[in-house]
Amino acid sequence: MIQIEKVIQEFKDKSDGKYIDDFLPNNDFIEQYEKKLCFKFPEDYKRFLYTEMNYYLGDLEFFQLTKGFDHIDELLKESHKAWELGVPKHWLAFSTDNGNYFCFDEKGVIHYWSHDGVVDESWPDFKTWLKKVWIEENET
Numbered sequence: 001m002i003q004i005e006k007v008i009q010e011f012k013d014k015s016d017g018k019y020i021d022d023f024l025p026n027n028d029f030i031e032q033y034e035k036k037l038c039f040k041f042p043e044d045y046k047r048f049l050y051t052e053m054n055y056y057l058g059d060l061e062f063f064q065l066t067k068g069f070d071h072i073d074e075l076l077k078e079s080h081k082a083w084e085l086g087v088p089k090h091w092l093a094f095s096t097d098n099g100n101y102f103c104f105d106e107k108g109v110i111h112y113w114s115h116d117g118v119v120d121e122s123w124p125d126f127k128t129w130l131k132k133v134w135i136e137e138n139e140t
Contacts (some may be wrong), residue, residue, distance in 0.1 A: 004044045004127045008051060012136055025049055025065045033065055035075055039092045042108035044126040060134055061096045087113050101127065 018034055018100045025033075030049060039050075047063060063075040075094065082101050084092035091103035091111060101113045112121040123129040 004047050007127045007131045007135070008048055011130060014135055023067065024051065029065065033075060037079060037092060039104075040106075041092075042126050044108075044130075045094070045104070048126065048130065060102075063094050063096075084114070085115065102133070111114060 027046075027050075030041060030046055061073050062129040063073050063078045066074050073096075077094065079093050082103070083089055087093050087101055087103055091105050091113070093101040093103045095102040099115045102114075103111050103113055104126075105111060110126065112119055123132060124140070127128050
């Protein structure tokens with residue numbers, strides 16, 4: 001079984017130290033987002049947010065949690081935009097790729113939502129998605 005700590009370290013190593021800013025949320029801050037979105041975040045996703053949220057790799061846009069809720073790729077704003085575009089209300093978009101979204105469902109399963117509609121592509125959890133999609137698809 002994949003351990004989230006190992007996948008996070010691999011992600012950080014592959015990102016080559018590239019990051020957006022120095023802010024990382026704590027548990028209270030993440031709980032504010034969960035309340036505003038009426039959505040409980042999966043534990044592996046929270047672990048990533050606590051430690052590596054600001055690092056990036058490749059072209060995927062990972063939605064940010066920000067103090068002012070004002071970053072261009074801010075989670076609260078972007079998730080509402082995704083719902084307006086047709087992402088199911090019981091899913092939470094956390095990343096985008098050319099107008100398509102990666103979303104959590106209530107069980108933590110990640111689904112790919114295309115602007116053409118739902119497709120059958122999914123991953124059982126955040127750590128698997130992080131490894132298969134964000135790390136392995138960005139290997140050079």
